[in-house]
Amino acid sequence: MLPMMPNNEFEAQAEALVAKTKRYLITMMGRVFTEANVDEVYRAVSYAFREEIMINWLASFLSYQKRDSRILYYISMEYLPGRILSNNITNLKAHDLIRFLLQRMNRTYYDVIEREQDPGLGNGGLGRLASCFLDSLATKNYPVQAYGLRYQYGIFEQQLLDGGQIEAPDLWLINENPWEFRRDLRKKLVKFCGQMEMGENIHGDEIYKLSGHEEVWALPYDYPIVGYNQDNRYSVVTLRLWSTKESPRNFKLQSYNAGNFDQAAENTALTDVLYPSDHHDVGKRTRLKQEFLLVSASIQDIIRRYLEGHENFRLFADKVRIQINDTHPTLIIAELIRILTKRYDIPWKMAVEITEQCLGYTNHTILKEALEQWDQELMNYLLPRQMRVIERLNQEFCDKVRLKYPGDEGKIHRMSIIENGQVRMANLSIIGSHRVNGVSAMHTEILKNQVFKDFHEMFPEKFVNVTNGVTQRRWLLDANHRLAHLITKRIGDGWITDFEQIRKFADWAGDSDTKQELLLIKMKNKLQLIEHLKRRKEQQDEKRLEERREKSAELPLLDPHSLFDVQVKRIHEYKRQVLNLLHIIMLWQEMSENSEHRRVRRTAIFAGKAAAGYKIAKNIIRLISAVARKINSENGPLKVLFIENYNVSLAENVIPAADLSEQISTAGMEASGTGNMKFTINGALTIGTEDGANIEMREQVGNAWWPFSFGSSSEEVERVRREGTYNPHEVYQMHPKIRKALDTLYNKTFAGNEVEHEEFSALFHSIMDIQYGRVPDYYLILKDLPDYYEAQKKVEELFCNKDQWAEYVIHNIAGMGAFSTDVSIENYCKRVWGLEKSPIIPEILERVQHEYYVHEKFDIY
Ligand code: 26W
Numbered sequence: 001m002l003p004m005m006p007n008n009e010f011e012a013q014a015e016a017l018v019a020k021t022k023r024y025l026i027t028m029m030g031r032v033f034t035e036a037n038v039d040e041v042y043r044a045v046s047y048a049f050r051e052e053i054m055i056n057w058l059a060s061f062l063s064y065q066k067r068d069s070r071i072l073y074y075i076s077m078e079y080l081p082g083r084i085l086s087n088n089i090t091n092l093k094a095h096d097l098i099r100f101l102l103q104r105m106n107r108t109y110y111d112v113i114e115r116e117q118d119p120g121l122g123n124g125g126l127g128r129l130a131s132c133f134l135d136s137l138a139t140k141n142y143p144v145q146a147y148g149l150r151y152q153y154g155i156f157e158q159q160l161l162d163g164g165q166i167e168a169p170d171l172w173l174i175n176e177n178p179w180e181f182r183r184d185l186r187k188k189l190v191k192f193c194g195q196m197e198m199g200e201n202i203h204g205d206e207i208y209k210l211s212g213h214e215e216v217w218a219l220p221y222d223y224p225i226v227g228y229n230q231d232n233r234y235s236v237v238t239l240r241l242w243s244t245k246e247s248p249r250n251f252k253l254q255s256y257n258a259g260n261f262d263q264a265a266e267n268t269a270l271t272d273v274l275y276p277s278d279h280h281d282v283g284k285r286t287r288l289k290q291e292f293l294l295v296s297a298s299i300q301d302i303i304r305r306y307l308e309g310h311e312n313f314r315l316f317a318d319k320v321r322i323q324i325n326d327t328h329p330t331l332i333i334a335e336l337i338r339i340l341t342k343r344y345d346i347p348w349k350m351a352v353e354i355t356e357q358c359l360g361y362t363n364h365t366i367l368k369e370a371l372e373q374w375d376q377e378l379m380n381y382l383l384p385r386q387m388r389v390i391e392r393l394n395q396e397f398c399d400k401v402r403l404k405y406p407g408d409e410g411k412i413h414r415m416s417i418i419e420n421g422q423v424r425m426a427n428l429s430i431i432g433s434h435r436v437n438g439v440s441a442m443h444t445e446i447l448k449n450q451v452f453k454d455f456h457e458m459f460p461e462k463f464v465n466v467t468n469g470v471t472q473r474r475w476l477l478d479a480n481h482r483l484a485h486l487i488t489k490r491i492g493d494g495w496i497t498d499f500e501q502i503r504k505f506a507d508w509a510g511d512s513d514t515k516q517e518l519l520l521i522k523m524k525n526k527l528q529l530i531e532h533l534k535r536r537k538e539q540q541d542e543k544r545l546e547e548r549r550e551k552s553a554e555l556p557l558l559d560p561h562s563l564f565d566v567q568v569k570r571i572h573e574y575k576r577q578v579l580n581l582l583h584i585i586m587l588w589q590e591m592s593e594n595s596e597h598r599r600v601r602r603t604a605i606f607a608g609k610a611a612a613g614y615k616i617a618k619n620i621i622r623l624i625s626a627v628a629r630k631i632n633s634e635n636g637p638l639k640v641l642f643i644e645n646y647n648v649s650l651a652e653n654v655i656p657a658a659d660l661s662e663q664i665s666t667a668g669m670e671a672s673g674t675g676n677m678k679f680t681i682n683g684a685l686t687i688g689t690e691d692g693a694n695i696e697m698r699e700q701v702g703n704a705w706w707p708f709s710f711g712s713s714s715e716e717v718e719r720v721r722r723e724g725t726y727n728p729h730e731v732y733q734m735h736p737k738i739r740k741a742l743d744t745l746y747n748k749t750f751a752g753n754e755v756e757h758e759e760f761s762a763l764f765h766s767i768m769d770i771q772y773g774r775v776p777d778y779y780l781i782l783k784d785l786p787d788y789y790e791a792q793k794k795v796e797e798l799f800c801n802k803d804q805w806a807e808y809v810i811h812n813i814a815g816m817g818a819f820s821t822d823v824s825i826e827n828y829c830k831r832v833w834g835l836e837k838s839p840i841i842p843e844i845l846e847r848v849q850h851e852y853y854v855h856e857k858f859d860i861y
Contacts, residue, residue: 014100020048021101033105039175041107042115045098046085046178050224053088055852057224057236059845064143068309069838070318072137073302074146075332076130076325077294078122078274079239081223082474082648084179086113090478091139091228117172118647120154121241123278124570125674126364128648129439129821130325132674135471136821138227138237139497141839142829145305147298149290150180150221150241151274158609158645160552163625163756167276167612180221180241187219188242188297192267192289192382206392207342208385216267218242218297228473228497233840242297244270277611278570279370285382288374292383295332303339313346317357321833324433326364327372327425333359333432334386334393352393360832361429361436362466364671366443366451367574372425379423390428394418397431404458415454430455430462435832439468440672440693442714464831467693468672469821472499475678480656482521483683487813490514499820502681506814515806522659522683526560529657533558533643540644553625556632556639562601563799566684567662568646568654571610571617574669578620578763579781580604580662581627583792585741588631588638600796601637605654607646616766619759626750626760651675656682659805660795663688664788666779668714670694677819683809685798687791689784690714693819701815705808707798710791711784720780728767728777731785738785742767 024044025031031040064071081087089098102109121127130146137144156167194213201207223239247268266286270293275282306316324330333355340351365371379387394417405411413419417427430436430452438444444465448456456463477484477496487495491504508514533555541551567580584604591597606624610617621642628640643650661679663670663686670692680686680697687708688694698706712720720726732739744750745764751757767777777783798805817823829835 010096010100014097017048017097017101018104020051021045021105024048036105038107038111039115041102041105042085042112043176043178045101045112046116049085049088049092049094050178052092053224053226053236055848056226056234056840056845057238059840059848060235060237062844062848063841064838065309066841066844067838068319069143070321070833070835071305072142072144072321072323072833072835073298074130074133074137074144074323074325075294075298075329076127076146076148077291077328078127078325079119079130079134079146079148079241080122080124080127080648081119081131081134081225081239082652083113083116083118084223085116087135087474087478088226090473091135091226091234093229114649117175118154118649119172120170120647121148121151121274123155123274123276125672126278126326129364129468129674132469132471132474132821133825134225134237134239135227135473136469136825138225138235139230139471139473140822140825141227141235141837142825142835143838144237146225146237146239147294147301148239148241149271149274149294150243150245151271152243152245153273155274155276155609155647156612160621160625160642160644161549163553163629163642164622165610165618179223181223183220183222183240186240186301187217188300190216190218190293190296192216192292194384196384196388201341201345201347203345203347205341205348206388207338208388210385214267216244216270216293217247218244218293219246220297220301230497233842233845235840240298240301242271242294244268244293245272276609277613279365279367279572279574280611280614281370281372283374285378288378288382291328292331292335292386295329295335298329299332299335299339313340313344313354317354320358321360321835322358323360323362323828323832324429325362327361327429330361330372330425330429330432331383331386333428334383334389337393338385338389348392355432356434359429359433360828361433363426363429363436363438363443363447363451366446366671367669373422374425376418376421376423387423390417390423393428393431401458411454415458426452427455430459434462435464436462437464437466437828437832438671439466440696441465441467442668442695443671443692446668446714466824466827466831467696467818468674468677469819469824470674470677470681471821472496472502472681474652475655476681479652480521480525480682482524483518483656486514486517486521497822499822500817502817503814506811509807509810509814512803514810515803518683518806518809519802522657523560525656526564529564529653530558530560532653552644553629554632556628556641557635558603558639558641559601562603562637562639563659563795564603564605564657565660565662566605566654566658566679567664568605568607568643568651569675571608571614571620573616573620573766573779574666576664576666576779576781576784577606577608577624578767579664579785579788580606581620581624582738582741582781582785583788584631584638584640585627585744586737586789587792588627588636589737589740591636591638592634599637600799603639603641605641605643605658607643607650607654609646616763619763622756623745623750623760623763626752626756629752630750651678655679655684658682658684659799660684661686661688663691663694664711664784665689665691666784667691667712667717669779677816680812681816681819683813685795685805685808685812687788687795697815697819700818701812705811705815707808708791708795710787712780717780720783721775724775726775726777726780726783728782731782732768735786737789738782742782 021044022033024047025036029040154170157170159166192214194210196208199207220240225237227235275287336355337351340346438447448463490508494501624642631640655678661684663676667689672693689711690713746761
């Protein structure tokens with residue numbers, strides 16, 4: 001409920017909200033409500049809510065200040081917050097109010113909510129995790145401020161043209177954004193390049209003066225992140241996103257660079273686009289500049305905030321915690337040490353200690369091609385002063401290694417920050433942080449025993465695990481109202497802020513009414529998804545008509561009684577969409593050959609973006625489309641769907657409608673996964689490998705209720721790769737059904753033209769032949785296919801017994817208590833940050849409320 005209204009009664013609150021919305025329509029848009037279009041209504045409603053939120057936002061900030069709390073600064077190149085208005089309505093418990101308001105204004109909830117564009121400021125798991133963390137941190141009243149970049153264009157909009165992906169710019173800022181506040185007073189100057197002049201600080205440490213450098217202004221935009229409202233004293237935390245867009249093109253370009261407009265344009269364009277790649281090091285100069293921009297502006301801001309309440313740096317290591325989301329913001333280590341020694345005359349050794357105390361590093365992937373490395377020369381050129389710091393750090397670190405492991409040069413090669421002219425950001429992150437964490441139990445073990453083995457041996461105390469989670473408020477309460485309602489009816493609403501209570505739902509696993517209701521809810525969610533897809537297609541076709549392009553592929557007739565089998569995530573070889581697809585092809589062949597087949601009706605749903613330059617991933621999308629084209633045209637019991645432009649909002653529609661969740665990565669390769677958790681809390685069963693957090697989910701649910709686990713273990717994967725003993729040709733020879741399915745990739749069963757033929761053949765070869773020095777079928781698709789096929793049979797068997805299926809579902813939901821980000825952040829607080837809660841101080845809230853309401857008593861005329 002809107003908590004701040006003087007009159008607590010619903011009617012009065014609702015009327016006040018209506019009045020406020022109308023006032024915004026007049027004062028900000030020059031419209032009366034009967035004339036306003038839906039876009040204007042969306043904005044006016046947002047402004048009305050925002051006004052309330054700002055009171056708590058200010059009070060949250062003032063409360064941290066008053067307590068002098070230790071503050072967590074979360075630094076990430078990516079965030080995927082999803083739509084903000086709907087989430088705020090949920091977190092403010094304002095659903096009834098908004099319904100009242102929209103009824104008065106003659107609008108529907110969905111029309112208004114869907115006006116908002118998703119801020120696509122991230123690629124996938126890592127960005128969405130950051131946003132789930134912020135929801136939990138705000139809800140649990142932890143003092144935090146998050147930093148990121150305000151990309152003018154977020155992750156590209158994916159369109160399918162002839163079944164292939166094309167990338168269109170994401171124009172999310174095209175309309176005025178009611179959720180951001182430009183903070184001109186807080187802008188920061190960031191410097192690149194230049195010549196250095198050596199000097200010393202008062203302790204004799206080397207410091208450098210820069211001249212002839214480039215400068216760019218980073219201007220912050222603040223977004224309020226609203227915690228779930230438990231008692232009207234809900235916290236609101238800040239997400240501060242930096243933009244260079246407003247820097248004058250040639251601002252203060254000095255000496256050698258004066259008049260070099262290209263360079264100037266490059267700097268003002270720094271925050272133009274998100275690099276749309278995950279699990280692949282982009283290695284571009286603009287990306288390095290983006291990373292440093294984020295780091296430099298944020299650390300200046302952190303220091304400024306600290307110095308507002310402190311006279312010197314004695315308490316800095318106590319009051320400040322900085323968490324870096326993967327290595328992308330790693331340069332903050334070098335930059336903090338540099339500023340401390342240069343600007344504040346702190347001795348080098350102490351600066352290094354302070355920095356290490358403050359920093360925590362989360363690793364999100366072990367894929368080699370995703371571990372960031374930067375060219376030493378490029379770094380020297382763009383960031384000469386930071387590079388000196390890194391060199392000295394590295395020198396001292398290597399000395400320590402030599403002392404500890406005399407004669408072991410292999411260690412130096414593996415652990416050194418700089419090797420072969422490359423700066424290895426993971427090594428820098430580990431050396432400069434007091435904690436390093438993986439994102440699931442298995443992932444952390446792999447970090448300790450394989451990827452960062454030497455570091456773990458040297459600093460065992462640095463390594464901890466913090467398993468990922470998701471916020472049940474967006475992913476269940478908001479995304480799946482019906483299921484949330486049923487759960488609350490059965491076990492009360494405590495689960496909303498204490499997800500461990502979901503355990504109690506298991507008590508209802510034997511109750512037929514509950515099971516019936518659950519099945520009915522799933523059915524309604526499927527119908528709702530089908531409606532949503534129809535609406536989406538209409539909108540797309542309208543847009544395409546305007547752009548004079550042909551319509552999108554026809555939506556097949558979808559049967560809500562069929563098994564909704566869903567794999568939605570970034571397209572990547574290691575996630576093995578092709579494994580799923582080969583099984584679909586096998587099913588289709590079986591069904592076509594045998595009219596007596598007893599297979600269940602199935603709707604296979606895929607969605608996900610491929611990195612623009614990732615050829616094989618793009619081929620996979622085209623293959624899915626081609627298979628869909630062929631299979632759907634037959635109008636049989638099997639349907640295949642590739643839904644365009646996967647994002648948070650689409651996920652909120654698709655996941656609640658899923659029966660089966662596909663989590664089928666090659667064991668050892670998915671650090672955690674978080675989609676897996678979203679599906680399970682929404683009542684899907686998982687077919688999955690023993691990978692990432694799947695393992696912990698199985699343990700929590702109990703083996704008995706987790707029947708579709710399959711595939712090679714990570715040890716097995718590691719072993720066959722090491723020994724080179726796996727040969728996909730053997731599987732191909734031994735399994736005629738598999739052979740037949742695989743052959744369709746080159747025998748033109750699905751290829752409609754030469755281009756497709758080539759692309760699908762390339763996929764065939766990636767499985768059967770040596771490519772780019774990689775063994776055939778590096779991701780072990782064929783190795784796991786027989787087992788996957790059998791697991792899918794079990795799925796069908798269970799799906800035929802609806803009552804039993806529902807019982808499994810209840811046990812799965814009930815086992816998810818550990819996978820809330822509320823739990824993850826508690827673990828970070830304990831194991832990494834040592835952070836204490838800082839809820840709003842009541843007197844402060846009252847003071848702000850008072851100041852705010854006083855104006856209502858006055859009219860100018
Ligand atoms: C430099 C390019 C780049 C960009 C992003 C490399 C790597 C990344 C991310 C680390 C990729 C990512 O999103 N990883 C995912 O993180 C999730 C949250 O922890 C995990 O659940 C996923 O398993 C992991 O793939």
